[in-house]
Amino acid sequence: MHLNGNLAAKMVEILLIEDNPGDIRLVKEVFKDSKLHNNLRVALDGEEAMKMLRQEGEYFKAQRPDLIILDLNLPKKNGIEVLREIKEDKSLKCIPVVILTTSNAEEDLEETCKLDANCYITKPVDLDEFIKVVKSIQNFWLEIVKLPPR
Amino acid sequence: MKEILLTKIALQKSEEKYRTLFETITQGVVFQDVHGHITSMNPAAEIILGYDCEEILNKKSDNPLWGAVKEDGTHFPREVHPYMRALKTGEKVQGVVMGIENPSKEGYTWLSINAIPLFQPGETKPYQVYTIFEDISSRKNMEKALIEKERKLSALYETLPIGVSIVNKNRDVLDVNPAMEKILKLSKEEILRGKHKKRRYIKGDGSEMSIDELPSSIVLHGGGEIVEDDVGVVTEDDETIWIKVIARTLPFPDWKVLILTSDITQRKNSENALKESERNYRELVHNSLVGVYKSNLKGDILFANEALTRIFGFDSVEELKEQNIKNLYKYQEDRTSLIHDLKECGGLADYELEMVGKNGQGINLLVSASLKDDVISGMFMDVTRGKLAEQKLRESEERYRSLFNQMSEGFAVHEIIFDSKGGPIDFRFLDINPAFEKLTGLKKDEVVGKLQSEVVPGDTVDWVSIYGEVALTGKHKHFDGYSDTLKRHYDVCTYSPKPHHFATIFSDITERKGSEENLKSTLGKLEKSNYDLEQFAYVASHDLQEPLRMIISFLQLLQRRYGESLDEEAQEFIGFAVDGAVRMQKLINDLLKFSRLNTKPVKFREVSTEEVLEQVVFESKIFIEKNDAVITHDPLPVIFADFNQMVQLFQNLVVNAIKYHGPERPQIHISANKEEDGWLFSVQDNGMGIDENQKIKIFKIFQRLHGRDEYEGTGIGLAIAKRIVERHGGRIWVESDPGKGSTFYFTIPQGG
Numbered sequence: 001m002h003l004n005g006n007l008a009a010k011m012v013e014i015l016l017i018e019d020n021p022g023d024i025r026l027v028k029e030v031f032k033d034s035k036l037h038n039n040l041r042v043a044l045d046g047e048e049a050m051k052m053l054r055q056e057g058e059y060f061k062a063q064r065p066d067l068i069i070l071d072l073n074l075p076k077k078n079g080i081e082v083l084r085e086i087k088e089d090k091s092l093k094c095i096p097v098v099i100l101t102t103s104n105a106e107e108d109l110e111e112t113c114k115l116d117a118n119c120y121i122t123k124p125v126d127l128d129e130f131i132k133v134v135k136s137i138q139n140f141w142l143e144i145v146k147l148p149p150r
Numbered sequence: 151m152k153e154i155l156l157t158k159i160a161l162q163k164s165e166e167k168y169r170t171l172f173e174t175i176t177q178g179v180v181f182q183d184v185h186g187h188i189t190s191m192n193p194a195a196e197i198i199l200g201y202d203c204e205e206i207l208n209k210k211s212d213n214p215l216w217g218a219v220k221e222d223g224t225h226f227p228r229e230v231h232p233y234m235r236a237l238k239t240g241e242k243v244q245g246v247v248m249g250i251e252n253p254s255k256e257g258y259t260w261l262s263i264n265a266i267p268l269f270q271p272g273e274t275k276p277y278q279v280y281t282i283f284e285d286i287s288s289r290k291n292m293e294k295a296l297i298e299k300e301r302k303l304s305a306l307y308e309t310l311p312i313g314v315s316i317v318n319k320n321r322d323v324l325d326v327n328p329a330m331e332k333i334l335k336l337s338k339e340e341i342l343r344g345k346h347k348k349r350r351y352i353k354g355d356g357s358e359m360s361i362d363e364l365p366s367s368i369v370l371h372g373g374g375e376i377v378e379d380d381v382g383v384v385t386e387d388d389e390t391i392w393i394k395v396i397a398r399t400l401p402f403p404d405w406k407v408l409i410l411t412s413d414i415t416q417r418k419n420s421e422n423a424l425k426e427s428e429r430n431y432r433e434l435v436h437n438s439l440v441g442v443y444k445s446n447l448k449g450d451i452l453f454a455n456e457a458l459t460r461i462f463g464f465d466s467v468e469e470l471k472e473q474n475i476k477n478l479y480k481y482q483e484d485r486t487s488l489i490h491d492l493k494e495c496g497g498l499a500d501y502e503l504e505m506v507g508k509n510g511q512g513i514n515l516l517v518s519a520s521l522k523d524d525v526i527s528g529m530f531m532d533v534t535r536g537k538l539a540e541q542k543l544r545e546s547e548e549r550y551r552s553l554f555n556q557m558s559e560g561f562a563v564h565e566i567i568f569d570s571k572g573g574p575i576d577f578r579f580l581d582i583n584p585a586f587e588k589l590t591g592l593k594k595d596e597v598v599g600k601l602q603s604e605v606v607p608g609d610t611v612d613w614v615s616i617y618g619e620v621a622l623t624g625k626h627k628h629f630d631g632y633s634d635t636l637k638r639h640y641d642v643c644t645y646s647p648k649p650h651h652f653a654t655i656f657s658d659i660t661e662r663k664g665s666e667e668n669l670k671s672t673l674g675k676l677e678k679s680n681y682d683l684e685q686f687a688y689v690a691s692h693d694l695q696e697p698l699r700m701i702i703s704f705l706q707l708l709q710r711r712y713g714e715s716l717d718e719e720a721q722e723f724i725g726f727a728v729d730g731a732v733r734m735q736k737l738i739n740d741l742l743k744f745s746r747l748n749t750k751p752v753k754f755r756e757v758s759t760e761e762v763l764e765q766v767v768f769e770s771k772i773f774i775e776k777n778d779a780v781i782t783h784d785p786l787p788v789i790f791a792d793f794n795q796m797v798q799l800f801q802n803l804v805v806n807a808i809k810y811h812g813p814e815r816p817q818i819h820i821s822a823n824k825e826e827d828g829w830l831f832s833v834q835d836n837g838m839g840i841d842e843n844q845k846i847k848i849f850k851i852f853q854r855l856h857g858r859d860e861y862e863g864t865g866i867g868l869a870i871a872k873r874i875v876e877r878h879g880g881r882i883w884v885e886s887d888p889g890k891g892s893t894f895y896f897t898i899p900q901g902g
Contacts, residue, residue, distance in 0.1 A: 022700040026707075073693065102696045104739075125699050125735050127706035 012038040012142050015065035017049040017082060018100075019074055023123065027069065030134040036142055039063070046077025050085055053092055065095060067141050070117075072101040072108055080108075083115045094148040098137055177284045178261075182233050184277055186210040198259065198285045200252035217251035219258060232265035233279045240267050240276055247286070260290040313393075313411035315341070317366055318404055333393060333413045335385060352382035352390065365397035369407050375399055380414065392418035441530035447489065449474040452525065461515070461532045463507040480504045480512065492521040502533075560586035560640075560656045563647070566614075566621040567601065574618025576601045577652075589658050590636055606635040620644050621652040630659065639663040683745060694738050702731045733864075740866040747873045752792045759786040759831070762796045763820060766804055769797075777816055779808045784821040787829055789898050791878055799874045800833075802867040803894050807835035812889070828880070828899035839888035848884065871896075 014031065018024050024042055031040045041062075043049035049070075052059045068086070072079030079099070086092045096118040101108065104122045112120055121137070124130045141147075172179060178195030182188050187208045196203055199216075209215065212234070218226035228234060232243040243265040249258030263283040267276035307314060313330030315323050326341050336345055351359040361367055365377040376398040383391045392415040400408050435442050441458030445451050451471045462478060464470040479485045484503055491498050497520035505513045514537050519528030554561055561583040567576040579597045587593060597605055602613055611631050620627055626645035633640065642656040709716075709724050716724075763783060767774065774781065781804065789796075800820075807818045819834045840848060849872040875882040875896045886892035 020696060020700070022704060026703060073696070102693075102699060123699060125695075125702050125732060127703045127710070130699075130703060 012036055012067075013063045013065040014038055014040045014067050014069065014142075015043060015049065015052065016040055016069045017043045017046070017074065017079070018069070018071045019044050020071070023071070026127075026130060027134055030131055031138065034138055036138070038142070041065070045075040046079065046082040048076075049074075049082055050077065053086065054089075064092075066147050067137075068095055068097045069100050069137065070097055072099065072103055072112070080111055080115070083112060083117055087116045096141055096145070096147065098141065100133075100137070177282050179280060179282050181278055181280045182210075184237065184275075186212065186233060186237070189278070195283075198252070198261070198283065199250065200254045200259070219249040221247045221249070223249070232263045233281055236265035236267045236279045236281075237276055240269075240274065242266050247290075258287070259285060260287045262286045311412075313409075313413075315409045315411070316400070316405050317370075317407045317409065319370065319406045321347075321366060321370060321407075324405065330411060333391065333411055334383065335391065346383075349386075350384040352384065354380050354382075356382075365395045366407050366409050369397040369399055380418070382418075391415050441532070442528075443475075443530070444525055444527050445475045446526070447524050449476040451475055458530060461507070461513060461530060462505070463509055463511065478505050478507075480506050488517070488519070489521075489526075492519060492526065496521060505530075554583045557583065558585055558657070560589040561653065562586050562597075563651065563653045564602075564617065565651050566618055568650075574614050574621070576603050576614060577617055577621075578602075579605065580651075589640075589656070590633075590638070592636075606633055608635040609633050617644060617652050617654075621646050621650050624649070630663070680749065683749060686745070695735060698731050698735045698738070702728055702735070705731070737864050740864045744866055744870055744873065747795070747870065747877060752795065752877050754790055754792060756788055757791045757793045757796055758788045759796065759800075759822065762786075762793065762800050765797050766801045770801060770805060770808075773805065774808065777808050777811065779811070779816040779818060781818045781820070783819065786820065786822050786831075787824070789829055790900070791898055795874045795877070799871050799896075802871045803833040806867055807833060807837055807892075807894075811835070811837045812839075812891070825897065828897055830895060830897050832893050832895050834891065834893040836891040839890055839892050840884060840886040841888055842886075845884055845886065849882065 016024065016027055018027070028040060031038055041052070043052050051057055052062045053064070053068075055062050055064075070079050070082060074082065079101070083097060083099070086095065086097060093116075099108075099112050099117045099120045100123060101121075102123050109120050118141075121133055124133055172192050175192060176194055178192065178198040180188055180191045180195050187210055188206055189208075191199075191203055191206070199206070206213075206215075212218070212228040212231045218231075220226050226248055232246045232248075235241075235243045243263075246263045246265075248261050248263055250261060252259040261283040263281055265279055265281045268278050268280065269275075270277050307327050310327060311329055313327065313333045315326040315330050317323050322344065323341050323346075326338055328338075331338055331341065334341065334346055340346075347361075351361075351364065353359045353363075359381060362371070364381065365379045368374060368377045376396060378394070378396045381393050381395050383393060385391060391413065394412045394414045396410040398408050400406055435455050438455060438457050441461045442453070442455045443451060443458050444453040451473060454467050454470050456467065459465075459467050459470045462470060464473075476482065476485060481504065488498075488501060488503070491501075497518075499518040501517040501519070503515045503517050505515055507513050512534075513532060514534045516531040516533050517528055518531075519526050563580045563582075564577045565580055566574045567578060569575045578599065578601055580599075582594055582597055586597070592605065606613075611633070613631070616627065616629070616631075619625070624646045626643070628641075628643045631640050631642050632638070638658055639660045639662075640656040641659045642654055644652055644654045646652045705724050705728050709721065709728075713721065760783075763781075763786060767781060804818060804820075808816045814836055817836045821832050821834075823830045823832075849868050871894075872882050875898070879899045880897040882894065882896040884892055884894050
């Protein structure tokens with residue numbers, strides 16, 4: 001497999017914005033098994049996510065992520081708002097955002113598409129399917145796609 | 151000696167002869183010595199120069215005394231003086247023109263001078279010069295006058311506002327003046343090249359004029375000394391220039407004809423306009439329905455038109471003119487007072503008269519007339535019919551009056567009251583009908599003659615500005631209004647029968663208003679409930695699924711991680727739990743799909759049902775192949791529907807038909823028939839069929855006819871199909887022969 005040049009040696013930073021501990025656990029399981037050096041950090045709500053991304057307060061040392069995995073149904077600030085703020089922020093809008101959500105509502109798909117989400121995935125019910133999906137995200141966005149420099 | 155004497159005598163004689171010549175010659179002769187001093191001169195010279203011999207002897211002829219000038223009036227330099235030139239060159243100088251000041255004359259005396267040098271025998275240098283000169287002043291002045299005249303004539307020619315052209319015997323133009331260029335709208339060069347000859351000419355009556363008919367041609371062909379005519383010249387731009395042309399012969403070999411041209415386009419146009427206007431008036435008078443006449447005070451009819459003849463029932467204008475107008479009056483005193491009034495005022499209008507026609511029939515007329523120079527000019531309008539109409543109007547008025555009294559709508563007539571600036575501030579009730587009393591509970595004597603501010607003082611509706619606009623603009627209005635004073639709602643129609651007045655027609659809609667309010671509130675509730683339903687759909691798609699996913703995922707994780715340490719029964723229990731959760735998830739998704747059908751608007755457009763079927767076959771390819779199904783169809787129509795919903799409908803029916811197949815290979819046939827107001831589709835299968843008592847049940851949501859081990863699915867497919875058809879305004883049903891197959895029918899109306 002061809003490895004993304006600037007990521008091959010480095011640690012890959014992933015920000016998972018998700019409030020469901022079950023899903024966090026499942027995503028972590030998949031990334032733990034990955035052969036990539038990765039650092040998966042989790043924001044439990046929209047506000048925390050934005051603080052991390054903007055390196056505010058306690059997160060002043062937080063690394064800027066290479067990939068954001070974003071749930072839509074979030075406390076405090078929902079996923080749509082988070083997505084809008086990311087895409088309106090010059091320094092953040094280049095980071096690919098993968099929407100990973102339970103919702104298969106067309107409204108959500110349309111809305112996130114308008115806001116330039118990089119892809120939209122509905123969380124599969126089946127465990128195997130779910131693992132496959134998270135692995136595909138990892139494979140496509142971290143190994144195949146050439147990512148912009150941090 | 152004798153010879154010498156003879157010679158002397160001969161010399162004397164000759165001397166005498168020359169002296170006589172010298173004394174009597176009309177030319178002036180002056181002798182000058184080698185220095186230019188005048189030594190002698192003859193009497194003619196004295197006269198011409200205006201000085202006595204003594205005064206100028208020994209003066210040089212270039213003396214400033216003479217004030218010599220050249221022909222052009224500048225100083226005559228000494229060195230070119232004829233005598234100087236003769237002295238210097240020893241040659242004759244001839245025909246030099248010089249002006250000098252003769253003290254006894256005004257202006258210059260002009261001389262033509264010849265200077266002749268004289269030589270001593272054997273000498274080459276002259277020892278004296280004599281100049282002979284004559285007074286050419288009168289000739290010179292004549293010349294000057296001629297030049298002046300020529301200059302003036304030329305200026306006249308150039309500035310003359312009349313076009314002048316001169317042609318030769320071939321009608322080629324030799325010269326034109328600027329006025330001609332302007333009239334013909336051509337430059338001199340163009341005219342000289344003959345461009346005007348390519349133009350069309352027309353006569354005063356508009357007919358074509360040939361070249362031979364042009365005045366210049368007539369003159370050239372000897373048709374007259376002076377020929378005059380009006381000619382229309384049609385230019386290259388199709389514009390007609392009207393010109394008056396006078397051509398006359400010239401007595402010169404090359405200049406044959408002189409043509410004088412003036413532009414009369416404007417006159418011609420106004421002439422035509424006048425003719426047109428005259429004709430219009432003539433026709434107007436002739437064809438008018440109003441009788442027009444002129445008569446004198448004796449009663450003789452001087453002029454009458456056709457209409458007047460008709461009004462009085464005569465056969466012709468001539469027959470009418472034989473009458474005395476007095477005889478046409480029913481009452482002579484009418485004529486007496488008409489003439490009296492005319493004499494007083496000079497004119498009158500709309501004077502009502504009763505007159506008598508040829509056959510004695512009475513005629514009601516309106517007369518307008520004027521009197522001038524004892525001639526009455528007037529117009530008669532027949533209003534006999536108008537009188538009849540008045541009668542009819544009265545009857546009609548009665549009819550409307552009875553309508554006014556008996557109609558069930560309230561009717562009122564009002565006038566607007568204005569403030570000092572002309573803005574409406576109130577209105578007065580002029581008349582109301584009985585229905586008005588009934589609908590408002592107000593009595594006629596409480597209302598008529600009263601102001602709005604007195605009758606319904608508590609009303610918040612600004613009736614005045616609404617009605618004010620109607621009364622001022624004349625535009626009618628239709629609106630619902632509520633009277634706080636009367637506590638009633640009214641449907642009001644208002645219009646303006648005449649300026650500053652308005653009428654209202656109204657009915658009491660208080661009850662209708664009440665039910666409208668109810669309807670509005672019900673609609674509001676319905677909208678709210680619909681909104682809630684949409685919210686539910688969204689929540690269902692999102693929040694309800696998440697816990698389910700958790701259950702399923704972690705049960706599966708449990709099974710995978712710890713499966714080996716669990717016994718068979720525990721594995722089975724986990725399996726049941728997972729199955730249940732998966733099923734619940736499907737149910738939620740189907741329920742969501744079903745509810746979306748209600749909340750999402752149907753996007754109607756033209757849809758080819760053949761395309762719909764192609765899409766269905768494409769999407770269900772694997773399922774069709776797996777079941778080895780054959781799908782056939784008749785030509786299918788284009789309908790007005792929502793494409794995606796049509797795909798869903800056909801898919802559900804086709805998949806259903808395949809799923810519940812019989813022992814034979816599934817065969818599905820789709821056809822469509824044109825009905826009166828739309829299309830009837832049918833999906834026929836050779837499947838297991840449906841029992842009579844199940845036929846209605848199958849369209850209910852989550853209704854299953856078979857155990858879940860036998861057939862997959864939540865039982866929503868036909869419920870969705872039914873909902874789609876209903877959303878399109880159609881109907882769906884099934885006919886079946888158990889064991890042989892079923893046919894699903896549905897209709898889609900024409901308009902969607």
